[in-house]
Amino acid sequence: MGMEVRTTYREISGRSPQFYTLGVIMGTFFLLGLASVAYVEHAGHHVTGGSNQIVWGIPDVFAMLLIVSASGALNVAIISSVFRVKLYQPLERLSCLLAIGLLIGGLMILILDLGRSDRVIVAMLNRNFKSIFAWNFYLYTGFIAIVTVYLWTQMEPRMNRYIPAAGLFAFGWRLALTTGSGSIYGVLIAREAYNSAIMGPLFIAMSFSFGLAVYILVLLAACKGSGREIGSVLLRRLARLLGVFIVVVLYFTAVQHLTNLYAAGRGGVEHFILFDGGLYSLLFWGGQVFLGGLVPLVLLFRSSRGGLYPAGRTVALAAALVLTGAFAQLYVIIIGGQAWPLTLFPGMEVSSSFFDGEIAAYTPSLPEIGLGLGGVALAGLVVLFGTRLLRFLPTTLANSVLDPQPTAPAENS
Amino acid sequence: MSGNTNKLDAPTGFDPVRRKFLSAVTAATGVALAPGVMLYGITRPSPATANVANEAVANAARWGMLIDVGRCADGCDACVSACVEENGLEGHGRPATDAQWIRKVEIRNPSTGRRQSLPVMCQHCAEPPCVDVCPTGASFKRADGIVLVDKHRCIGCRYCMMACPYKARSFIAEDLEDQKPHAPRGKGTVEGCTLCVHRVDAGRQPACVEACGDSGGGAMLFGDLQDPQSEISRRVASHATRQIRADLGLDPGVRYQNL
Amino acid sequence: MPAGPRAMVFALVILLLPPLVRAAELNDTPPSTERASMDTGVPSPGIPRGQGEHCVADTQFMRRNHMTLLMHQRDETVRLGVRGNQYSLQECINCHVVEDAEARPVTITNPQHFCRSCHDYAAVKIDCFECHASRPQAELVAGVLEE
Numbered sequence: 001m002g003m004e005v006r007t008t009y010r011e012i013s014g015r016s017p018q019f020y021t022l023g024v025i026m027g028t029f030f031l032l033g034l035a036s037v038a039y040v041e042h043a044g045h046h047v048t049g050g051s052n053q054i055v056w057g058i059p060d061v062f063a064m065l066l067i068v069s070a071s072g073a074l075n076v077a078i079i080s081s082v083f084r085v086k087l088y089q090p091l092e093r094l095s096c097l098l099a100i101g102l103l104i105g106g107l108m109i110l111i112l113d114l115g116r117s118d119r120v121i122v123a124m125l126n127r128n129f130k131s132i133f134a135w136n137f138y139l140y141t142g143f144i145a146i147v148t149v150y151l152w153t154q155m156e157p158r159m160n161r162y163i164p165a166a167g168l169f170a171f172g173w174r175l176a177l178t179t180g181s182g183s184i185y186g187v188l189i190a191r192e193a194y195n196s197a198i199m200g201p202l203f204i205a206m207s208f209s210f211g212l213a214v215y216i217l218v219l220l221a222a223c224k225g226s227g228r229e230i231g232s233v234l235l236r237r238l239a240r241l242l243g244v245f246i247v248v249v250l251y252f253t254a255v256q257h258l259t260n261l262y263a264a265g266r267g268g269v270e271h272f273i274l275f276d277g278g279l280y281s282l283l284f285w286g287g288q289v290f291l292g293g294l295v296p297l298v299l300l301f302r303s304s305r306g307g308l309y310p311a312g313r314t315v316a317l318a319a320a321l322v323l324t325g326a327f328a329q330l331y332v333i334i335i336g337g338q339a340w341p342l343t344l345f346p347g348m349e350v351s352s353s354f355f356d357g358e359i360a361a362y363t364p365s366l367p368e369i370g371l372g373l374g375g376v377a378l379a380g381l382v383v384l385f386g387t388r389l390l391r392f393l394p395t396t397l398a399n400s401v402l403d404p405q406p407t408a409p410a411e412n413s
Numbered sequence: 414m415s416g417n418t419n420k421l422d423a424p425t426g427f428d429p430v431r432r433k434f435l436s437a438v439t440a441a442t443g444v445a446l447a448p449g450v451m452l453y454g455i456t457r458p459s460p461a462t463a464n465v466a467n468e469a470v471a472n473a474a475r476w477g478m479l480i481d482v483g484r485c486a487d488g489c490d491a492c493v494s495a496c497v498e499e500n501g502l503e504g505h506g507r508p509a510t511d512a513q514w515i516r517k518v519e520i521r522n523p524s525t526g527r528r529q530s531l532p533v534m535c536q537h538c539a540e541p542p543c544v545d546v547c548p549t550g551a552s553f554k555r556a557d558g559i560v561l562v563d564k565h566r567c568i569g570c571r572y573c574m575m576a577c578p579y580k581a582r583s584f585i586a587e588d589l590e591d592q593k594p595h596a597p598r599g600k601g602t603v604e605g606c607t608l609c610v611h612r613v614d615a616g617r618q619p620a621c622v623e624a625c626g627d628s629g630g631g632a633m634l635f636g637d638l639q640d641p642q643s644e645i646s647r648r649v650a651s652h653a654t655r656q657i658r659a660d661l662g663l664d665p666g667v668r669y670q671n672l
Numbered sequence: 673m674p675a676g677p678r679a680m681v682f683a684l685v686i687l688l689l690p691p692l693v694r695a696a697e698l699n700d701t702p703p704s705t706e707r708a709s710m711d712t713g714v715p716s717p718g719i720p721r722g723q724g725e726h727c728v729a730d731t732q733f734m735r736r737n738h739m740t741l742l743m744h745q746r747d748e749t750v751r752l753g754v755r756g757n758q759y760s761l762q763e764c765i766n767c768h769v770v771e772d773a774e775a776r777p778v779t780i781t782n783p784q785h786f787c788r789s790c791h792d793y794a795a796v797k798i799d800c801f802e803c804h805a806s807r808p809q810a811e812l813v814a815g816v817l818e819e
Contacts, residue, residue, distance in 0.1 A: 044587035044600050051509035052583050055571040115569015115584060115601030118799075123568045126549045133548035133572050189542060189661055190578035342580050344533065344657050345520055352518040352533070353493075353508065354580060436676030443683025447714055469752035555753060563750050564803050590779065592805045594762045599803030614753050 007090040007401075009391035012226040019225070022384055026377040033374010036367035037112045045115065048368050053360035054338045059113040061330045062372030065210065066106030066379060067140065067181055068203060069326075071174040072211015074099040074147060077154075078174075081167035087237060087402055090394035091219070092163075096151040097386045098218055099174075099211075100144055105379030107140050109371055132183050139177040146170050155391070178207045185333065192269040193337030196260070202252040206326065209245035213322040216242065218383060220316050222393055231399035232309035239315045243300040246322060250293045253329075269340045272359070273332060280336035283328040292325005335362055475539075475558040476608055476666060477638040478622065479645050479654060482531045483671035484632035490517050492532045492633065495624030499609065501593035512583035512598075514606040515621055531672065532621065532633070535560060535581035535606035536657065536665030543573035543582065552603075558638075558666055559608045567602040574603060578658055579665075581605045638666065686714070717793035720786055722768040728758050742800075761800075766808045780806035 012019065040048060050057045077095035080088035111117055127134045150166040153159040182203030185194040216238055223230050257274065260266040273280055296318035303310035339360045344350060350357035387393050496502065496515045504511040515534035521527070537560045543552045544560065551566035552573045562573075562582075574582045582605040585598055595611040598604050609619035617623075618635045625633040636645030648654075654668040727734050734741075741759055748754040768786040769777045778785050780801040783792060787806075791798055 045584065046505070046507055046510045046586035050584075050586075052513070052574070052580075053509065055574045055584060115571070115603070116567065117569075119566075119568045122566055123549050126551075126566055128544075128547055128550035130545045131548045131572070133546065133570060137548065184572075187546070188576050190576055338575070342578055344518065344579060347523075349521045349523055350518055352516045354513045354516040354518075355509070356516070356518050356533075356580065433676050436679045440679035440683045443686050447686040469748070469754050553751065555751070557753070561750065563747075565746055565750065589802075590781075591807075592803065594765070594805045594809045597803040597805070599799075602803070610753070614755055 008395045009090075009093060009393060010395050011389065011391055012222070012387045012393060014388040016225065019384070019388070022225075022380070026380040026384065029373045029377035030381060031374075032370050033112075033372075033377060036370030036374065037117075040367045040371075041117070047365065049363045049365040050368070051360065051362075053341075053355050054335060054362040056113075056334055056338065057362060058331075058335075058364040058368040059109050059371045059375075061327065061334050062375055063106045063109035063113070064181065064330050064334065065323075065326055066102045066109065066375055068178060068207045068330075069210045069214045070099045070102035070106060071143070071178045071181075072207035072209070073102055073215045074170060074174050075208060075211055076215050077150070078167050078171045081154075081163045082171055084164075087234060090397060090402070091215075092154050093151065093392040093394075094219060094222070094387070095215060096147050096154070097392045098215055098383055099147050100151075101379040101382030101386065102214065103140060103143055103147075104382055105375040105377075108378050109375035112371060132180055132187060136177070136180045136184065139173070139180050143170075143173055143177055146173050174207075175204065178204050185337065190342055191337055191340075192266050192343065193273065193340055194333060196256065198252065198256050198259070202249075202256055205245070205248045205252045206329070209242065209249045209322060210326045212238070212242050212245055213319040213326070216315060216319040217323075220312055222383075222387060223397065224312070226393065228393065229396050229398045230312065231397050231402050233399050234397050234402055235312060235315055236304050236309050239300045239304050239310045239318070242315075242319065242322065243297055243304075246293055246297050246300075250289070253288070265346065268343075269337075272340050273336055277336060277339075277359075280332050280339065283336075284332050287328025288325045288332065291321050292323075292328060296321045296325075338362075470555060470557045470614070472556040472558075473639070474637040475639045476537070476613060477558070477636065477645060478608075478619075478667045479634040479636075479648055479670060480531060480667065481632045481634075481670045482529055484630040485517075485529075485531050486630050487519070487528070487530045489629050491624040491627075491629035492621035493517060495620040496534075496606070499593070499612075499620035500596040500607075501591075501598070505587060507586075510584070510586040512585060512604060514581075514583070514604070529672065531669060533579060533581075533657070534621070534667070535577075535608070536579050536663070536667045537606075537608060539664035539666065541663065542576040542578065546572045546576040548572065555610075559610050559613070560605075561607055561610060562603055562605065564597060564599060564602045564604070569601040569603065571603060577605075578661055578663070715793075717790045719789050720768075720770050720784070722786070724767050727767070728763075761804060762809070765804075765806065769808060777807040 048057060073095055075095070076088055077092040077099075079085050080092050080095075111120055114120070123137065127137075129135065146166075147170055150163075150170045153162045153166045179200035182199040182201070185191070186196055186199030189195050219238075220230065222228075257270060260270045261274075273284060275281055277284075299314055299318040299321075300310065303314045339362060341350075341355070341357050341359060344356065493513075493515055497504075500514065502512050502514060515532050517530050518533045519528065519530045537554075537558055539554075539558065541552070541554055541560050544554055547553075548570060549566045549568055551563045551568070552560070553563060554560045569584070571584055574580075574584060582603050584603050585600050588600050589598060592598055596607070609617075609621075612619060622633040622635040625631060634645050634648065636643040638646055638649070640646055641650075648670075649668055652670055654670045655672060656665045656668055659665075729737075742761070745754075745759040746761070749760075770782075770784050770786050770789075772778050772782065772784065780788060782788070785806060787798065787800075
């Protein structure tokens, strides 16, 4: 059966210069985000880069990134409690906290990007259950509640025996949530770029990869900031897991585009995204495939092949690159997909005063970027203050504690 | 070990701070409630008189349009001007975000070189994707087939704009004032062609159809697609007409002839 | 009396006076806003009189229930197409016109607007006029506009 890992969790001290700096920076960005919302709310959305052609802009890219990462960040806890991988057991609590924080950040962006955010009460009381959006509303808020309960089963010793059950429920919910998020785009018959059943599975794959990347970055930062050791064994496992997830995302991306290319009607939009789209093609190949896929893949597997153990810096760099690629991927999907004009008359050239037949232009505006970063900042604040107030972070993740059968760790830079 | 020590260990019995706080809160609540209570107190309800109003629309009719593209002249935009005038859609000099409920689309066939122009507006589909995706049910189809946005419920999420294959909807991106009373529209909500529902309910024709008949090419015909005796039904039964993107299976109420 | 209990008595007086005032009134004479203000010491809203003889329902009923009528009638109009003179918002606005010094109807941005005269007092924000025109159309068509 193996030795039980008795983990001690402790709050971070909250008195270090890094804590205050992070708090101030994230607090500033959060307030700037609120200020951006106030400005857009007052002046109207014409001050953003959005238009009647590109209706969902940078805020939605940030929000989707946060929400997809949220459900993926929960994965670490699920691997531990549902799939019973003891090595990840000390990581459970931070995983749940991060999932909640990221989702709150993403939800904040979505709600504040509405044209009438003051009508959220109306949205809660009037539901059209044919709409994926309506389902997502409950999936997102339910996620926060369920992960809170899951966290409680971990933190309350008398509830520890319910951890696997809570984890299983959270796992199912998180899969539904991510599939729902992908299906927001997948069900749109109007949009050729992503009207496809593969959007749900693609988003699931993305959530695994992006969520783990965010988790790794937060774990490394938290441990380094509070002087807690991360063992090389754990780091190597996380690195290789991230590598596997990157491959899965690349696979689903390939399937998505290859099947689209095969369908003759979709050739136009596919050529746009892949070859002729200027910024979108650059983001796809350079951002998503190269920086977000191939480079971190090489970094992670080279540094962990054989008996080698990757350095924290290498893994952090790979995770950061994955997130860069994540941003590029969502930008291409969400905004690139809207830039391609709707086809009213297949095979014809069209033009009109309403920009029919034209590829729509979009320049992100400062208020939109402000809102997006504000959501990220909120997620960061939740994690920062969570780890300060309650016991989420294990005191140590050293090899001697996690891996009782020691294998000689060799640092690889 | 995990319990928190109670830092605010107040002695049992009299706590002057707490008493002052409670009194202040009660006083503040009283002062805040006073005007509303006074207003409530000076009124006295009595039963309302009977409601004399129209009947609700039923699905006895399905409103639709037939547009003869052969009669639609290239430079003419009488329908567009009429819609702007009727619904108060004055532009703000920002074409990317200004609302357009109807627009003239110029088509050119790249293999033959043939050109045509036609008006495109909300197609008032029988199976509208905008209605399916609206999270609050603000986008809805009336019993008589007109697809509308209930702006009381619209939260401005723009999902319907993503879902519409005809790009029929616009998002209002600035403050508006002096709207036309029969066409309320406001910042932060989504809007689109209403088939001039205020006119239709009064037994008249949409503004674009009227203007096309008056000063355009007489290309637009409005009527009840479910009434076999109406002119539009007789025309679609006897002439070849088609819908835009009929392959999507949405069954739009707007049909085009000679396209 | 010490400060705390004094404040509570003050609050109780404010809360209980309107029902006491009402109980003291004659049953067949509806209370006027002016009399109420004299008795309670709470400033009253100066609600301007609408045009025409009377509203679609009597004043007391409307004061208490106009919000309910609006909320329900608007759904009937928008979703079912029920349009009628009785509770049409346009007719409300046509009657409850307030004119400024130059005899032009005011919009919702002006505190003299009929709805604002009471809603400002009660501090209840309404957003009807973000979409709906807040003054009658005839004036718009004639080109007589407030700047």
